[in-house]
Amino acid sequence: MMTTPPFDDLVRAHGARVWRVCRAVLGPADADDAWSETFLAALRAYPDLPADADHAAWLATIGYRKAVDAYRARTRRATPTEVAPDEHVSTLGQPGAADDELAGAVAALPDKQRLAVTLHYLADLPYAQVAVELGGTPEAARRAASDGIRRLRTRLAKPATTRSGALP
Amino acid sequence: MTLAEVNLVDTPTELTELRDVDPGTLDRLQARLSAEAEDARLLDLAYTTTDSPVGPLLLAATERGLVRIAFAVQDHDRVLAELAEQISPRILRAPRRLDQAVRELEEYFDGRRHDFDLPVDLGAAKTFRRTVQRLLPSIAYGQTVSYTELATRAGNAKAVRAVGSACATNPLPVVVPCHRVLRSDGSLGGYAGGLDAKRTLLTLESRVTT
Numbered sequence: 001m002m003t004t005p006p007f008d009d010l011v012r013a014h015g016a017r018v019w020r021v022c023r024a025v026l027g028p029a030d031a032d033d034a035w036s037e038t039f040l041a042a043l044r045a046y047p048d049l050p051a052d053a054d055h056a057a058w059l060a061t062i063g064y065r066k067a068v069d070a071y072r073a074r075t076r077r078a079t080p081t082e083v084a085p086d087e088h089v090s091t092l093g094q095p096g097a098a099d100d101e102l103a104g105a106v107a108a109l110p111d112k113q114r115l116a117v118t119l120h121y122l123a124d125l126p127y128a129q130v131a132v133e134l135g136g137t138p139e140a141a142r143r144a145a146s147d148g149i150r151r152l153r154t155r156l157a158k159p160a161t162t163r164s165g166a167l168p
Numbered sequence: 169m170t171l172a173e174v175n176l177v178d179t180p181t182e183l184t185e186l187r188d189v190d191p192g193t194l195d196r197l198q199a200r201l202s203a204e205a206e207d208a209r210l211l212d213l214a215y216t217t218t219d220s221p222v223g224p225l226l227l228a229a230t231e232r233g234l235v236r237i238a239f240a241v242q243d244h245d246r247v248l249a250e251l252a253e254q255i256s257p258r259i260l261r262a263p264r265r266l267d268q269a270v271r272e273l274e275e276y277f278d279g280r281r282h283d284f285d286l287p288v289d290l291g292a293a294k295t296f297r298r299t300v301q302r303l304l305p306s307i308a309y310g311q312t313v314s315y316t317e318l319a320t321r322a323g324n325a326k327a328v329r330a331v332g333s334a335c336a337t338n339p340l341p342v343v344v345p346c347h348r349v350l351r352s353d354g355s356l357g358g359y360a361g362g363l364d365a366k367r368t369l370l371t372l373e374s375r376v377t378t
Contacts, residue, residue, distance in 0.1 A: 004252055006251070007258055008261055032197065047257060102186055121180065152180075153180075
């Protein structure tokens with residue numbers, strides 16, 4: 001018989017996974033709030049979750065949605081004038097700056113690529129599960145992830161002046 | 169599921185920085201979650217563990233009070249899984265709710281406390297088992313009674329076996345002192361925490377009173 005394990009088991013098993021997802025979209029400063037909202041929402045819904053639910057996919061997906069919502073809210077607040085995400089000011093020398101820059105690049109990916117990259121490479125979900133959230137086939141999810149990685153590479157290679165720690 | 173997560177995918181080097189997670193971060197997040205869950209009244213069961221002369225003890229409490237104490241030999245993970253089934257799966261490690269219980273247990277094991285003054289949640293069941301468990305705190309510190317005597321006090325002198333099983337299933341050992349119940353011949357009988365634990369508690373109590 002399937003039983004519902006203590007919620008604490010889920011926090012221990014999937015806490016890092018959800019944090020990676022939130023940080024990839026939001027950067028380390030705002031990831032805490034999204035992580036917390038994710039697990040509170042999950043705790044609220046947990047008693048009604050089917051006993052055979054896949055906890056990794058369930059939590060990673062809630063985390064991804066919470067993070068994207070927070071990212072969109074932040075973008076709305078922060079940009080009265082339109083600024084392209086890759087033109088943000090240098091974060092050289094700030095704590096967590098490398099994380100921030102990388103997360104900024106992930107956040108700036110087109111929706112489908114960002115979802116596929118985050119859920120596959122950072123939440124470790126197989127493409128079959130990424131496809132459930134993305135809609136479409138696992139093969140399409142795989143393509144979205146590899147397109148996303150290619151785009152990240154190009155973006156990160158371009159503005160050498162904002163790369164972390166590099167002296168002129 | 170193990171704590172160390174296996175990296176199932178071959179991560180592109182660009183993303184490796186985004187895979188590192190500092191354990192301190194997770195501890196901090198977990199503590200914040202417990203506090204927020206408590207505030208949102210979503211924390212049906214809070215638990216913690218504490219060291220004692222009878223080994224690590226698991227303590228769990230509902231909003232009403234202490235609901236479970238378990239010895240290591242009872243397997244803390246198994247006990248938490250049972251609580252998830254019996255009461256609610258909304259369980260988190262949240263030591264704050266157990267602060268008073270931990271403090272009183274420390275005082276007890278130091279010999280400075282003879283009676284516990286804690287809200288306990290023994291449930292509403294009016295079974296014979298619960299009747300017996302509610303009688304146990306009336307056995308004074310340092311005293312012992314026999315299973316037979318306790319059966320008489322519970323109103324059914326013949327129910328010695330049922331008294332034994334009520335003691336064996338006491339959800340709050342140490343605090344609800346089933347260790348003070350012995351066989352009529354003075355031998356120890358049984359104990360959920362093992363006979364060594366029972367002996368340790370009785371020795372502690374006899375040492376301080378004499």
